[in-house]
Amino acid sequence: MQTGSVTTPFGRRSMTLALVKRQVATREIKAGKSVEKWKVFRDASEAREALGLQSSSLAVLDALLSFYPENELRQEAQLVVFPSNAQLILRAHGMAGATLRRHLALLVESGLIVRKDSANGKRFARKNNAGEIENAFGFDLSPMLARSEELALIAQKVVAARSAFRKAKENLTICRRDVRKLISAAMEEGAEGDWLTIEAMYVELVARIPRSPTMEDVAGVLDEMELLRDEIINRLEDQQNSQFSSTNDAQFEQHIQNSNPESIYEFEPSSEKEQGVKPSKPDKPKVEPLKAFSLGVVLKACQQLADYGPGGAVGSWRDLMSAAVVVRSMLGISPSAYQDACEVMGPENAAVAVGCILERANLINSPGGYLRDLTRRAERDEFSLGPVIMALLRNNGGRLLQAV
Structure with a gap:
């Protein structure tokens, strides 16, 4: 391989330290190294976006490689090709001259080729008496040989990422179908639960998928969609078996009367004006307990609440409600405000x-x-805890609580 000193570009094109580095790297190729030129081209094609290239750039690179007579790029060979712009335009399927020059510049910027300009900027080869090329001026393909392993690694990562993206989109499509059909079946067959709220959560998730999603977009929605599907399945399984776990049994058994002296809804008054607990309002219907989400999911959303449970832990809905009483007092929420919330939302929801x-x-x-304010909105059917829990699961510690 030809190894001269670093060459600078002809004319107005400026020299950069990056160009110096690339030219030095081509002189440090391991002796005897070789690689099949079209394999390197395929790797560069896969890594196109990572290299900052366009599809037309690859057409120009393909044309340049076609002027190299051998099938392998070898360290000891002369790797400079010197076609004219007219010849390159023909092999690049009639590309416009200005477009050709732009993509040649992109290939140089990406580090796949290096310009080796003559004194007058012309591309040609000088031969010795034996007819062998002694010196050539044009485009040096050595960087493709030098970077062959790097390009192969980038290509592998691109292919793996593309495969993962395709699988994620397929999984999201299947999960969307599952959730949509499960909700429809629950509504049509009269399953117990606030399915309109769950359906609204599903619609909100679908609306967050952009027209051209990224892997991050798909992965984020997929995680939440799978969580929603699992909760729907758990809900339906609980109803089908007609049996809840012992912790959920406690939840329903403790749908207690406020007159019970041992009820956890009996609070310390916050002032003389609030002696005792407000009696329940007979004209309001009982509210069903929170059943769209399991206790585990609620604890994942409200991570701090468990610290205030009996013994610093929450193992049942009753423990969770006991913890809420402690937190209510700590936050300065009056007993009457919490009592109103229990009556309107239901004790578990409150x-x-x-x-x-x-x-x-x-x-x-x-x-x-x-x-x-939440209690008043719930009384007007303008508030539901479902979206709030989903928002906390998604952004716990990140954004302001959205009361919807």
């Missing part, structure tokens, strides 16, 4: 609402006023 407020306590000026 406890979860307090857990959600705790997660964003540093962003809420008045936790008591905030809970009263």
Whole structure:
């Protein structure tokens, strides 16, 4: 291989340290190294976006390689090709001259070729008396030989990422279908639960998928869609078996009367004005407990709440409601505000609402006023905990609690 000193570009083209580095690298190719030129071309094609190239750039690279007579790029060979622009245009399928020059510049920038310019900028080869090429000026293909392993590695990563992206999109399509059909079946067959809220959560997830999604977009929605599917399946399985675990049994058994002196809904009054607990309002219907999500999911969303449970842990819905009473007092939420929330939302829902407020306590000026506002909205059917839990699962510790 020809190994002269570093050459600078002809005319107005400037020299850069990156060009110096690339030219030095071509002189450090391991002795005897060789690689099949079209294999390197295929790797460069796969790595096109990572290299900052366009499809037309590859057409020009293909044309340049076609002027190299051998099938292998070898360290000891003369790797400079010197076609004219007119010849390159023909082999690049009639590409415009300005376009050709632009893509040649991109190939140089990407480090796949190096210009070796003559004194007058012309491309040609000078031969010795034996007819062998002694010196050539044009485009040096040595960088493709020098970077063959690197290009192969980039190509492998691109192919793996493309395969993972395709699988993720397929999994999302299947998961969307599952969730949509499970919700429809539950609604049509009258399964117990707030399926309109769950359907709204599904619609919100689908709406977040952009027209041209990235792997990050698909992976984020897929995680939440799978979580929603698992919760729907758990909900339907619970109904089909007509049996809940012992912790869920406690949840339903503790749908207790407020008159019970041992009820966890009996609070310490926050002032003389609030002696005792407000009696339940007979004209309001009982609210069903939170059943769209399991206790485990609620604890994942309201991570801080478990610290206030009996013994510093929450193992049942009753433990969670006990923890909410402690947190209610700690946040300065009055007993009457919490009692109203229990009557309107249901005791389990009210406890979860307090857990959600705790997660964003540093962003809420008045936790008591905030809970009263949620209670009023719930009374008008304008508030549901489902989207709040999903938002906390998605952004716990990241963004402001969205009450929807």
